[in-house]
Amino acid sequence: MPIKKALNISIEHVSILDENGKFDEKLGKNLIPDEDVVRLYEHIILCRHLDEVAFKLQRSGRMGTYPENRGQEATSVGAVYALEGKDWLVPCYRENAGLYLRGLPIEYVLLHWMGDERGNQIPEDLHITPIAIPIGTQMLHATGLAWASKYRGDGGISCTFFGDGATSEGDFHEAANFASNLDLPVIFLCQNNGWAISVPSSIQSSAPTFAQRGVAYGMHSVQCDGNDLFAMVKVVREAAERARKENRPTFIEAITYRLGDHTTADDARRYRDADTVEAWTKKDPLIRLRKYLDDRKLWDDKREKAALANAKEAVSAAVKRAEEIEPPKTEAMFNSMYETLHDELILQRETMRTSSIGQNPSEIDPAVSLHAQDTTD
Amino acid sequence: MPIKKALNISIEHVSILDENGKFDEKLGKNLIPDEDVVRLYEHIILCRHLDEVAFKLQRSGRMGTYPENRGQEATSVGAVYALEGKDWLVPCYRENAGLYLRGLPIEYVLLHWMGDERGNQIPEDLHITPIAIPIGTQMLHATGLAWASKYRGDGGISCTFFGDGATSEGDFHEAANFASNLDLPVIFLCQNNGWAISVPSSIQSSAPTFAQRGVAYGMHSVQCDGNDLFAMVKVVREAAERARKENRPTFIEAITYRLGDHTTADDARRYRDADTVEAWTKKDPLIRLRKYLDDRKLWDDKREKAALANAKEAVSAAVKRAEEIEPPKTEAMFNSMYETLHDELILQRETMRTSSIGQNPSEIDPAVSLHAQDTTD
């Protein structure tokens, strides 16, 4: 057979709670206990409210650039719910909802965007790495963290979050390739939200799916509805099991949509039409979750109101904590450069100068400026 | 259908003249006219001889590190044969055989490895870019060159050559992704020769094929026997047509084997066993081509002898040209830094100094060293 098949592959798409609130009982059964669905729904309400508040903080000059998570919350919430506390979360910047679920206090993220490194001083036991600004780079850290877990045999795995745009970076490729070839327990969770700032996802990949990116590495790859909390929990749980039991990575394409601007520095009306956004608004994970809860009599307007009130309280307390933190001391920018600072750095910190005469004021004494007089004639 | 197929894909493996010399008449018919098979066979004989000579040149200190092509010649020869003169060849360093077929004088490659930049001063009409030392980087140039061809509408395409190891680099990913998403006429020709120096290809990819790397980009991908001149011509010709007519890239995995050491600086016995090498020796493209020609009465020992004599003459003439070139002038390292050199560079070139006093010898004159005396007391 001179022409023969070298490979045959297919990728599945998973959906359980669809955009109309239709629930697949078979797939969804026992996936999430009722009380947890309620809790996660409340959590998303809180995160949604936080986004609103953060947006206003930025607009009123109380915070720098901020990236809304609005509309995408189910992706990270579902993923983190499906993981264990010892598993590493290696985020980009659009998965706050998941990080809070793990236990990251809200003010950390606020502080980060308020231009304060203390927002990254993440408590050790949370197993969360700091928000990654350079796109695509953090996936390699996830690979390394997973490797450490495997090396130590501590049973932990890594889950790294990134956007459709991030899959275009070489670092994504190298991370996925390392994970697959070295058999590392990593979940690559691609949040395909349709956009990388103003660039549509079709420029990042002209292939029918992003999920097939994972095929390159011989990695199990799957696509799912990222606005479907249940689908997220299912695929991440399966991926986590694959990682924990077989040390094999998984690539997940979660299809979602960025309902807001890229960040507060962006104006999405410049490059996308309102109709598409409108259509996606109807696929909001909150809407279908509410319907799910309503159908099962797990929720009502009173509880909704209470949840919102709780959210407001929690968010405003967090904002207060973020805003009332004492201003960072100037010396902070020196102090954590190394475990032990070298002389030049100490001198710069003590004098707040880089000009040598200023660092050594005795040199300004006219008595020592002999030399200057010597040569001016 | 909450779980549905998002994608179904398969990859073909093409073989026409197999390792036993068995020829698939249907696929191979009219692929290469007899006289061209003879010519290409003779060409590979020449390249094989060149490798031997180059090896000896290195061992006797007349040349630096040199990478043998031995055993892989059919890959690049088949590819270049299937392309047109206006198409860009964007090589790594293990496709000399193809470059010579295009018309690159042998002494260019020799000069390169003799540590002489003039070996890269490639005549314009050859459409060959210089040997690329940093692995993986040249594929992006191929993407850009193909883009320029498309932009100008000159009908040209690009074919870039690289190894199995190179597919692990982020630049490969970015090149393939750009080519696919911007619809550029590029052929990505992966020479999977089993090794990246001492590292087996299984460390570069644990997937069943390298060909599936291309699937990630929604790119047509195919695997073939890289030691089969006919299969190479077929897949590259089809890829070229796809590029020329549809501006679509193709990923080709050509399975071959590095029969020699990685380079003359390597000793492959340290990391691989003789048996595997022995087995691959039998799959040498020359052996099966000779059988093909014998079967068709296109060849005999007399012609073989004549071909070898011709090869010896051509190679020794090339070595002579490479060795008899006048030594490069020191100033050459300055002269092509920019189209117009800046003052500092001219000064460095004229004085061959970087120390300022040396660049301005008047400063050494005792008459001007007044200052020194002034301050020593």
Added chain:
Amino acid sequence: MANLTLVQAINLALIQEMEEDDRIILLGEDVGKNGGVFRVTEGLWQRFGGDRVVDSPLAESGILGTSIGLAMAGLRPIPEIQFEGFLGPAYDQICTHAARMRTRTRGAYTVPLTIRVPVGGGIHAPELHSDSPETIYTHTPGLKVVMPASPYDAKGLLISAIRDPDPVIFFEPKRIYRAFREEVPEDEYTIPIGEARVVQEGEQITMVSWGASVIQCMNAIENCNHSVELIDLRTIAPMDMQAIEQSVKKTGRCVVVHEAPKTLGLGAEIASRIMEHCFLHLEAPVQRVAGFDTIMPYYKLELDYMPDAARITKAVEEVSAY
């Protein structure tokens, strides 16, 4: 003549050069319909179409490497890297290929491209959006590095960069993208790469700077009792040493001001060359008012990091009292 911001001056230069030369292709992240995150390429996609103003995949090595291929084929690509902090992934293509192709091939291949990159701090941006990496590329032979400090210079220098047969990194000081306006001629004009500008003449102290720091220098000079000669380098590589030498031989004192960290910031090269060229004329050691040898902090502390008028003024006073 129009009264333009630096952003508008660059935009105008791009339009005019693209009208003249259809070998020019712009590429980068968000440079198309959106007109760039700073709106530098605003309107160009609409004017020249998607074949010449191209939103690329999110991959800086890809942008640069592809541009190198375009340039080797004789086109004139102008890649944009969205922020200086994202030059990192493109570093390898810039330094191992763009900078080396001409000399590696002894002139058979050249890489005429202009890499546009917003640079520097002071706008309350997130991490990695406020750095000053000019040392990295100035230390790399084969590149030219340009950084304008005014709208007028921006237009003239960018046109020179685009027409230059060698790779040029065009750093745009984002802090002054819209900080002030200046009269900019409608017609095309060039400012030669490699020539500094004496912003203001003076007799007692030479001050050397470039980019947004030039404005800090002007602020410092305003409230200063000394006669300061301010030189705006405009081109960082190659450096106009003649202008510096001439001035320092007159003043005998020099202060260099830059945002990049002190250690191996460009100030080190300037100070060394001044010592080499003007040793007998120096009345005081050349002073560097620079960023600290720390990572550029997040924005709450960025103004503590960056040289400002106060730090510059102090250095001026100290160096003149020396």
Added chain:
Amino acid sequence: MANLTLVQAINLALIQEMEEDDRIILLGEDVGKNGGVFRVTEGLWQRFGGDRVVDSPLAESGILGTSIGLAMAGLRPIPEIQFEGFLGPAYDQICTHAARMRTRTRGAYTVPLTIRVPVGGGIHAPELHSDSPETIYTHTPGLKVVMPASPYDAKGLLISAIRDPDPVIFFEPKRIYRAFREEVPEDEYTIPIGEARVVQEGEQITMVSWGASVIQCMNAIENCNHSVELIDLRTIAPMDMQAIEQSVKKTGRCVVVHEAPKTLGLGAEIASRIMEHCFLHLEAPVQRVAGFDTIMPYYKLELDYMPDAARITKAVEEVSAY
């Protein structure tokens, strides 16, 4: 005590540290069964197994980025980059993450890793196998940069680097990998990072160098009529300015020698600091004997590019006649 080459001294240090500390993992291209292309890791794969000595895929950003993750988790990865010319793809991970993680997180995360990289010219290697990129990483706050010039120092410095809680780039001057042997104690010992070594004392001229150039300096001094004090920096970042200052205040004259291009080579920083710290003691401008501001040429011309004893000697004579 054993009489070892620099390669052997490094190999020994790796073995001893790996025996002591099972958090150490080596990774890189060909470091496993093959023992590295320079045989620096020879025998380690056989001794410690494939879990601790790992042949990685061919991807430098991958090697570094993965190492950063390993280090953040508390392990002590020692990645090897096969040649300095291939640091390019790893540049972004080194500079945007390894160097920044501690200060970005105010100490919550640290990146204790040792990046081993053969460096420099003089061995007739192909393109991009002979460069000297120390400036790039010395200008990047958050890193430490080390380069030994002898087997003894190599062992002691490498052990310090491995035990250092911050990221260290350990440059290995490949030209002297096997150029000579030296007595190296069997037992473990450390040489502190940040301390220079006075190779030879002298009164008239201070000479500062590091790595393989130290040998060129010694050759130059041998045939020299002046009393030269030779300082081997050993650590490039942070620099031992005290040692330099002390010497230059005594001699009043200084020559710095390095392979990297002159412009913004480390010589610029050393010269500037000397001017800043020793202005009134200087009898002559600090002289830089460095690589030219060209791309390191292919090997036929590499010796014309690199500072050798003849160029150093000339500079010594000139600076003393000044």
